Amino acid sequence: MDKETTEILHEINDIFIDVLDDDSxxxxxxxTSDDIEDWDSLTHIQLVVAIEKHFKMKFTAQxxxxxxxxxxxxxxxxxxxxxxx
Amino acid sequence: xxxxLQLKKNLKKDYSALKSIRVSLLGxxxxxxxxxxxxxxxxxxxxxxxIWEAEYNQIEQQISNPHSELYDSDPDYVVIYIxxxxxxxxxxxxxxxxxxxxxxxxxxLIDDLVDTLQQRISSKIIMYNxxxxxxxxxxxxxxxxxxxFIYQLRMLNIKLMDSFSNRKGCFIADLxxxxxxxxxxxxxxxxxxxxxxxxxxxxxxxxxxxxxxDIILAAEGRLHKCLIxxxxxxxxxxxxGDDGPDKIQIGHLGIGKAFTDLQHWIKKxxxxxxxxxxxxxxxxxxxxEPFLHHPEMVLRLEDIAIFVANWDNKADNxxxxxxxLNIGFDSMVFLDDNPFERNMVRMNIxxxxxxxxxxxxxxxxxxLYGLNLFETVxxxxxxxxxxxxxxxxxxxxQNREKFTNEDDYLQSLEMVSEVSQFNNxxxxxxAQLSQRSNxxxxxxxxxxxxxxxxxxxxxxxxSFVFTLDDKYGENGIISLIxxxxxxxxxxxxxxxxxxxxxxxxxxxxxxxxxxxxxxxKNGYKRxxxxxxxTAKNSLVKDHYRDLGFTEQDGKWILETEGYKAKKCYIKIxx
Numbered sequence: 001m002d003k004e005t006t007e008i009l010h011e012i013n014d015i016f017i018d019v020l021d022d023d024s025x026x027x028x029x030x031x032t033s034d035d036i037e038d039w040d041s042l043t044h045i046q047l048v049v050a051i052e053k054h055f056k057m058k059f060t061a062q063x064x065x066x067x068x069x070x071x072x073x074x075x076x077x078x079x080x081x082x083x084x085x
Numbered sequence: 086x087x088x089x090l091q092l093k094k095n096l097k098k099d100y101s102a103l104k105s106i107r108v109s110l111l112g113x114x115x116x117x118x119x120x121x122x123x124x125x126x127x128x129x130x131x132x133x134x135x136i137w138e139a140e141y142n143q144i145e146q147q148i149s150n151p152h153s154e155l156y157d158s159d160p161d162y163v164v165i166y167i168x169x170x171x172x173x174x175x176x177x178x179x180x181x182x183x184x185x186x187x188x189x190x191x192x193x194l195i196d197d198l199v200d201t202l203q204q205r206i207s208s209k210i211i212m213y214n215x216x217x218x219x220x221x222x223x224x225x226x227x228x229x230x231x232x233x234f235i236y237q238l239r240m241l242n243i244k245l246m247d248s249f250s251n252r253k254g255c256f257i258a259d260l261x262x263x264x265x266x267x268x269x270x271x272x273x274x275x276x277x278x279x280x281x282x283x284x285x286x287x288x289x290x291x292x293x294x295x296x297x298x299d300i301i302l303a304a305e306g307r308l309h310k311c312l313i314x315x316x317x318x319x320x321x322x323x324x325x326g327d328d329g330p331d332k333i334q335i336g337h338l339g340i341g342k343a344f345t346d347l348q349h350w351i352k353k354x355x356x357x358x359x360x361x362x363x364x365x366x367x368x369x370x371x372x373x374e375p376f377l378h379h380p381e382m383v384l385r386l387e388d389i390a391i392f393v394a395n396w397d398n399k400a401d402n403x404x405x406x407x408x409x410l411n412i413g414f415d416s417m418v419f420l421d422d423n424p425f426e427r428n429m430v431r432m433n434i435x436x437x438x439x440x441x442x443x444x445x446x447x448x449x450x451x452x453l454y455g456l457n458l459f460e461t462v463x464x465x466x467x468x469x470x471x472x473x474x475x476x477x478x479x480x481x482x483q484n485r486e487k488f489t490n491e492d493d494y495l496q497s498l499e500m501v502s503e504v505s506q507f508n509n510x511x512x513x514x515x516a517q518l519s520q521r522s523n524x525x526x527x528x529x530x531x532x533x534x535x536x537x538x539x540x541x542x543x544x545x546x547x548s549f550v551f552t553l554d555d556k557y558g559e560n561g562i563i564s565l566i567x568x569x570x571x572x573x574x575x576x577x578x579x580x581x582x583x584x585x586x587x588x589x590x591x592x593x594x595x596x597x598x599x600x601x602x603x604x605x606k607n608g609y610k611r612x613x614x615x616x617x618x619t620a621k622n623s624l625v626k627d628h629y630r631d632l633g634f635t636e637q638d639g640k641w642i643l644e645t646e647g648y649k650a651k652k653c654y655i656k657i658x659x
Contacts, residue, residue: 018090019090021093021094021097041281042117042118042281045118045277045280045281045283045287046089046090046093046287048276049274049286049287050090059276060276061275061276061279061280064276064280065280
């Protein structure tokens with residue numbers, strides 16, 4: 001993992017802990033919703049809103065649906081922050 | 086505003102000590118977040134809202150099927166959310182020729198649903214109105230084209246108000262006003278709507294939850310009745326003691342406008358029945374000067390029920406006001422521009438609500454609108470007379486000091502009471518009295534207007550409504566007693582309520598005499614009373630003992646045989 005990915009992964013890990021109210025969460029790029037108890041379609045919406053607010057960006061409805069694991073989420077964040085520059 | 090995540094975290098807290106209320110939520114879209122929000126907000130307000138949430142888009146099915154889960158859930162409140170987004174879809178699928186009848190068709194559907202609900206259950210009904218969506222198919226001209234969506238939507242909102250204002254126990258939750266405040270782009274999150282069929286954004290949920298809970302709180306009797314005002318820099322700009330009456334800022338120039346607008350708002354509240362009191366650090370004469378002589382003051386002395394201006398600390402003065410009004414601190418709001426005074430009052434009287442007024446007076450009004458401090462679920466003509474009644478009460482209190490003997494004083498009041506049963510004229514006030522009274526309330530059962538109507542018609546009950554007038558003026562309806570005929574020889578006092586305005590006048594003796602007269606005349610052998618304690622009604626914990634009832638298994642019994650009418654100085658008015 002490059003430095004940027006690690007940093008973003010770390011930040012969204014904190015968001016997951018806060019939103020899902022679960023200190024034990026440790027994310028890797030391979031983590032999927034199957035691995036985390038409270039991560040379902042509903043909390044996914046909450047997570048996306050929290051991530052959007054934190055990184056001050058907005059994903060498309062299509063993007064939000066397309067992610068199959070945390071790695072793809074991180075990738076989308078990196079791509080969007082590049083667009084912003 | 087508290088955010089959604091915090092509301093959700095509240096769900097893990099201990100609700101066991103909170104007042105439990107059953108709510109059933111029906112929506113035409115995904116309502117899971119709304120459910121979480123309402124329950125979490127309830128916690129903030131001391132309510133354990135047990136929410137049964139219908140499956141997605143099952144409004145019609147749940148209401149029309151008499152054996153549905155909705156009816157099994159036995160709700161105290163049914164909350165209905167029909168979204169504007171779904172409404173637009175329906176409109177889009179309506180043939181162009183039928184679109185000018187769209188609002189009419191929709192209100193008929195809603196009326197049918199609400200009629201069915203009201204026939205089957207006595208729950209209170211809360212329905213959200215429609216947030217505005219303008220498709221701009223006709224541009225601004227849409228507001229002049231009858232069959233445009235915006236035209237039909239606005240019409241539907243008006244028809245909904247017409248329908249609900251004629252129904253008892255039905256309340257509109259003003260979602261449209263929430264969108265007006267927050268803006269469409271905050272209230273609606275297109276991605277949530279597309280991905281999850283949720284028309285409300287997470288940021289909007291707390292506001293919608295608050296507006297829903299506000300209605301429930303008011304219906305449960307938790308409402309604000311009194312507004313206490315600071316003067317300098319709250320009601321006018323400047324300091325009356327330093328600047329003098331001609332230099333304070335009020336009127337149409339500059340910042341004065343903000344204070345004038347605020348005073349108009351307060352005047353409207355007073356006319357609605359909110360008690361207005363003044364609590365100011367000033368010399369009384371100086372403080373009253375603008376109310377008497379300033380040409381641009383909107384509020385006048387007759388608008389103020391109690392006027393306290395001195396140099397004592399404000400918490401003590403507010404306690405003094407509370408004593409005269411005899412209402413709970415939690416039904417009072419205190420408005421003061423000074424953060425020090427606000428904190429001092431909050432620290433000393435934690436129950437009172439003290440808004441954190443913005444620094445700039447021009448922001449006062451919009452901020453106060455947003456707080457929705459004075460929710461209510463009823464309005465009766467008597468409400469607007471309330472200020473006068475409390476002013477008279479203050480006069481009585483002064484006069485009382487002249488008498489050393491309690492009996493002489495009571496006699497001097499020349500009190501008369503009119504006794505009636507429930508009827509069309511007193512229904513609104515009777516229901517309201519049951520919703521508002523917390524202290525002199527033996528069982529704290531809240532009745533809606535439709536409850537009162539059905540009790541009035543039922544032969545299982547006897548109802549008594551009392552007014553009390555004296556030489557100083559009329560108090561209107563101040564007490565009610567509902568007797569349930571539980572057997573051929575026993576009457577159970579299901580409810581005994583009295584307004585605290587008329588405490589210590591012998592009204593309870595008078596009412597007991599009337600009730601006993603009824604019992605004896607109709608061949609009953611005893612009255613059975615009960616005291617159900619709440620956080621607020623300890624005032625009447627010895628009520629039945631004091632009236633000569635004897636305790637038996639947690640109930641209080643008074644035999645009709647050998648009853649001697651209690652001495653009182655109230656004459657019956659026929």
